[in-house]
Amino acid sequence: MTRRIALGLLSASGFCLLAILNVGGYRYGVQDQSFYVPAVLQQLDPGL
Known part of the structure; x- marks a missing residue:
């Protein structure tokens, strides 16, 4: 026992x-998007 x-x-x-x-x-x-989404948006619109 x-x-x-x-x-x-x-x-x-x-x-x-x-x-x-x-x-x-x-x-x-979660961690991927927190880095890649802002990086992609900055590439699309450098004024960000």
Whole structure:
């Protein structure tokens, strides 16, 4: 029984660690657009 509890705690800790690391991780499209959209608009209209 204690081995099962230890395995559950270890699994939960690993899951929490991955979830925390994923929060600040790369989000497809969001970070790309924040850079590329202004760059493209500036190329289309240099007065921006």
